[in-house]
Amino acid sequence: MKIDKIMMKKTLLAISLSIFVSQSHAGIRQYQADLGSSQWQLTNASRLECTLSHNIPNYGKAKFYSRANRNSNMEFELDMLRLPDNYSLAQVRAIAPNWKPGIAERTIADMKLHKQFSPDLPKKVAWTMLSELEQGMNPTFYYDDWYNENDRIAVGLSTSRFNKAYQEFIGCVGNLLNYSFDDIAYTVLNFEFNSDQFTKASKRRIAMITEYLSLDTELELVLVDGFTDSYGGRATNQKTSEQRANKIRDYFVKNGIDPSRIEAKGYGEKRHIASNDTVLGRAKNRRVVIRMDKE
Known part of the structure; x- marks a missing residue:
């Protein structure tokens, strides 16, 4: 009986020492x-x-x-x-x-x-x-x-x-904007037939992009590419595409965006994205593409 008590005391002492050592090191x-x-x-x-x-x-x-x-x-x-x-x-x-x-x-x-x-x-x-x-x-x-x-x-x-x-x-x-850079980084704007006037949806979109550009001054270059459908003369379409691209550039500049940040080009009838045989297809081809990129 005494031996059992002695062994128990030794065991408890060993456990106590073990806990003490682990606590002192951890x-x-x-x-x-x-x-x-x-x-x-x-x-x-x-x-x-x-x-x-x-x-x-x-x-x-x-x-x-x-x-x-x-x-x-x-x-x-x-x-x-x-x-x-x-x-x-x-x-x-x-x-x-x-x-x-x-x-x-x-x-x-x-x-x-x-x-x-x-x-x-x-x-x-x-x-x-x-x-x-x-x-x-x-x-x-x-x-x-x-x-x-x-x-x-x-x-x-x-x-x-x-x-x-x-x-x-x-x-x-x-007060944060309810859209991000990714939402506007690649934007297609469409125009009315034989015109450089925006559609209503495009007007809203260009306003969003202008607002973003005014806030993000680190975005150094915006590419504006103008296109037309294939109706009309090729030279006329080239001129129209340039007018469309420059109109957007002018819109940005008028609203306070540094002109050096905007590069506008016209491509006329080139690079169609839809058939010119339908009204809907021609409407898609009358467009300006705005491209922005961040490092």
Whole structure:
């Protein structure tokens, strides 16, 4: 009986020592801005993109951003100073700050960590994190350190100075264009028969493109190509196609777009996209194509 008790004590002591050793070697490195250093800023504020940024000392930057699009969108990116060195998962949890005792933490999502890429999260999770911050919770990322297998990393987003910047961010998001660059990068405008007058649909489209060009000054070159159907003389059609292309160029310039950004050419009857034997086909061939490209 005494032997059994002695063995049990030795076993318990061994377990206790094992736990103590593992705890002493497996630490958590915490990265989070304190009350004094926490800053949230609206770093991009235009009708093309809105970005809400938060610096995390010695770690990097957290960024929520939304871009002009026909559908509402939101993304989150954790811009690390030291990128992941392998593939793994980080768990995202909402943690209550010290001044909100008794509130249990909750898991928001898992985030994939890709080798040598800053990790990101999609719309629904990004909005959930913003909602948690608005309620005073700290979204926190937990993952195993890929440079030190004995450590875990905890990266927290502070709620300090969040609300004012968040309200500015939401206002910016609400003012984004409801279309994106991809929606207008390749645009076909059509004209009335034997005319350089736009159809109604084309008028709306050219207004959208002009608005986008006025906002995106980094888009350096816009190509405007004019075409006609095959009715009428070839020389006349060539002239008409040039008039159509130049009309759009003039429209852009009149609305404040730098002329050096617009290159207009006419191609006459060349490059038909439909049959000239039907009214509908000829209408499709009377067109100007606007092409834009980004690096």
